[in-house]
Structures are given as C-alpha cells and as structure tokens.
Amino acid sequence: MAYESAHNSYRYWYAKLLLLYPAPYYERMGPGMEQTFNDLLRERSEVGGRLLACAVWMFVDTFVGIIKENIHNPSMLRNNYVRFLIGTLLLLLVPLYGNSYIDGWNWGVFDFVFAFVAIYGALAFFEFLRRKSAGNSSYSFGTGLGIATSFLLVWINAAVGIIGNGDNGTNLIYLIVLFYGLAATILVNFKATALSRVAFTVAAAVFAVPLVSLTFVYEEMVNTPPGILGVFVLNTFFVVLFTVTGFILRRASAQR
Amino acid sequence: MTKKDPLNAPLTPAVLHILLALSTQERHGYGIMKQVQIDSDARVVMGPGTLYGSIGRMIEAGLIHESEKKIDPVLDDERRVYYKISGLGQKALAAELDRYRDVVTVAKRLSPNNFAYGI
Numbered sequence: 564m565a566y567e568s569a570h571n572s573y574r575y576w577y578a579k580l581l582l583l584y585p586a587p588y589y590e591r592m593g594p595g596m597e598q599t600f601n602d603l604l605r606e607r608s609e610v611g612g613r614l615l616a617c618a619v620w621m622f623v624d625t626f627v628g629i630i631k632e633n634i635h636n637p638s639m640l641r642n643n644y645v646r647f648l649i650g651t652l653l654l655l656l657v658p659l660y661g662n663s664y665i666d667g668w669n670w671g672v673f674d675f676v677f678a679f680v681a682i683y684g685a686l687a688f689f690e691f692l693r694r695k696s697a698g699n700s701s702y703s704f705g706t707g708l709g710i711a712t713s714f715l716l717v718w719i720n721a722a723v724g725i726i727g728n729g730d731n732g733t734n735l736i737y738l739i740v741l742f743y744g745l746a747a748t749i750l751v752n753f754k755a756t757a758l759s760r761v762a763f764t765v766a767a768a769v770f771a772v773p774l775v776s777l778t779f780v781y782e783e784m785v786n787t788p789p790g791i792l793g794v795f796v797l798n799t800f801f802v803v804l805f806t807v808t809g810f811i812l813r814r815a816s817a818q819r
Numbered sequence: 820m821t822k823k824d825p826l827n828a829p830l831t832p833a834v835l836h837i838l839l840a841l842s843t844q845e846r847h848g849y850g851i852m853k854q855v856q857i858d859s860d861a862r863v864v865m866g867p868g869t870l871y872g873s874i875g876r877m878i879e880a881g882l883i884h885e886s887e888k889k890i891d892p893v894l895d896d897e898r899r900v901y902y903k904i905s906g907l908g909q910k911a912l913a914a915e916l917d918r919y920r921d922v923v924t925v926a927k928r929l930s931p932n933n934f935a936y937g938i
Contacts, residue, residue, distance in 0.1 A: 592871045596901050599867045602849040602894060624866025706885045745905060 566608045573618040574601055580622060583629045585636040596625070634693065634703045647686040651679060678719065685714040695753050699818055702755050705811035709762055711740050712804040716769075725797055727783040728777045733776040740768040755816035762809035770802045826907075830915045833873045836863050838912040839884065839905060845886045848874070859872040874902060882908035 577600045600621055607617045653735045655678060661668035670678075689710050696702040716737055719725060724734045744765040751757035773794050776784065784791050830838070840846060850898035852870055855863055865873070877883045886901040904912070 588875060592875060592880060596867045596871050598899055599848040599852065599870070603852075603867075621868075625868035628872045632875075717865045798835025 566614065569614050570604050570608060573604060573614065577618070577622065577625070580629070581623060584632055585771075588632050588636070595609075600625075629706065630704060631700060634700055634707075643690045644687055647683060647690065651683040651686065652684065655679060681714060681717055683720075684781065692753060698814075699755070699815050701811055701815035701818055705755075705762075705808050705815055706758070708804065708811065709744075709758075709808040710730050712801060712808065714776050714800055716741065719797075726773060726794055727780055727787045731783060732778060733772070733780055736772045736775065737769065740765060740772065743768070755812050759809045759812035759816060762805050762812055766805035766809065769798065769805060773798050824916055826911055826914045829914055830911065831873075831919065833865060833869060834861055834877060834882070835912070835915055837870075837877065838908055838915075840914060841883060841902060841904040842909070845901045845903040847891060847901050848900075849894070850891070851902065876906070880907075882911055 578597055581589060581596055584593065600611055603621065604614055604617060607614055612719060622799050658670045658675070658678070659704065689707050692706040693703045693711075696706075716725075722733045724731050725737065734735075744761055747761040747764075748758060751761065756775070773784075776794075777791075779799050784794060791796065836852055836855040839858055840851045842855050846854060848867070848870060849872075854863060855865065859937060874883065878885070883904050886903040888898040888900055890896055892897055
C-alpha cells in the first residue's frame, strides 16, 4: 500500500516535470518517458528497493535532459528576452496575491523591484551568454549553472541571510564576491577558458567568507540558526556548485 | 550545431549501446534500457532523460525510427512506442564496430613487451 501510494505520487510529479520539455519534444517523447519511469519504479518495488532514491535519480537525470533540450530547441532563439520578461511578471503575481490574501506576507515596493531585477536579470544574462555559446552546450550549461547558483546565493541572503540573521553585515561579503564575478566575466569578454578560472576564484572566495566572518561575528554565528556547522554546510553547497561550474566551463573551452 | 556524419564520426557509448540493443529486435524505451544494462554488464546505466534524449537525436539523425505502438504482455496493457533500427543505423553500427576491430588489430600488432593489456 505504502509502495503504491509513493509510486503514484512520484509518477504524478514526474509527469509535471516532463512539462518543462519543449512542446514538440514533450509530445513525441513524454508518454514514453513516463512509461519508462513507471516501469523502473515498478521494477524497483518488486525487488523491495528504495523507491525514493530511484525516483530522485530519475528526476535529476530528466532535469538535466530538460536543460539540454531547451538549450538545443531552435524555438528558443525567437525573442526569449520578451518571453522571460512575461514569465517574470507572471511569477511576481504570486507575491502580489500573497500580499492581498495571506497574513504575514508583506512585500514592499523595494521587494518587488529587487525580485524583478534578480529574476529577470539572471534569465536575461543567461540568454545573452547562451547566444554567445555558438552551440557549445557545455558553455551554456556551465554559465547557466553559475548564474543559477549566484541567483540562489543572492536570494537566500536577501531573505534570511546565511551568516547570522538577515541584518548581519558580513553577508554583504557574498555580494561583493558576486560583483567581482560579474565584473570579471565582462572583463574576460565571456571567454570559456577565462570564465572557468573566474568560477574557481569565486568558489574560493565564497569558501573564505564564513572563515572571515568568524573573526567578526563569532558569537552571533554560534547563537543564531543555522549555527556555525550549518553555515559551513550551506556555504559548501555553493562552493561545490561554483567549482562544478568551473569544470564544466573548462570542458567547454576544450570543445571550442 | 553542425551535424556529424554518422558513418564517419565515432558514436557515443549511449548511442552505440542503443543501436546494439535494437540490432536484434525492435524494443520500447524500458526494453532498450534493460538490454543496454545486460549488454554492458551494468556499466552503462541510463535514466529516462539520457535515454530519450539519445533516442530523439538518433531519430533526427535517421539511425532509428519509431515503429508501431503495441502492448508488451510482460509488463502491462499500456500501448508503448517501439523503436527500430534503420538501414543507416545498421551501417553506422557496422562502421563503429569496424573502428573497434581496427583498434584491436593495431593493439595486437604491438610487441607484448610494450603493450600491457595482454590481448
């Protein structure tokens, strides 16, 4: 019973995930992919294996495929800046609704402006770099991962702050690191080899941020969630993502 | 992105194993996945994203095509799309296997003292 319930739940969410594929691809491959997902889960449940681990692996594998197919889909070349603008504005309807109907949801004008700049800025910058990729999927994937990681870092810091609480000034060091990354990206003229080095230096700088913060706000780091260990764990997550970005961009430069 | 000539360009491991799986009979996606796992001794494991991404590109390249939808009695009563290797796919597979044979021939010519793999 438990297996069946979990199986149905995973299948439901997998069907939702497949909708992120470009429409022509989804129409052609979607049903087959869903059946194969279902078959693999059934096979796993028959041998008494862990459904969650199997499902997560397939979700990740499929998500990577979604990114690749959306990069390769020629229809992306047509006016993506406008598509992203419309998408961002639609997304901002969610906090607008929250402000009106959900208690405790109080976004000000600055919050909306910040969210718009962060979301649309990330998407537009990705599109700009994707057009420079000349079909090099590693370049597109690497720059996309770098931009997504930077966005996540900015968003989490703006919302709750990684070190101490959201008002802790040392969280600004992350912003300084990201500004360096952006400036360096522009200065190296978006070339893959140099971008790879930028990604590695950003990873090193992000790694150093909590170490530097320990000397200034040790008490607050100890007493405020997620604690020193939690800060380093979360920080390591971003370090790993920037490092992976560097390796993917290095591979991209080898492919050119 | 420039299209590669499938007869002259080396095939990726995923494409090679999919062609091998389809060389004996037409199969649906899950069937291809299981055959690849058996053929490669579980060294090549593909998720649905990787498998169908490769299938999509292989269809575009003309190496395989979709066959009729039918039911696999071993699994369930859902109708599934089957895939079949094309003539071009058979030639590409043969060309790739020839490349492997050429490499092994070269390796065998090497002096045993210089070659560590003992072929």
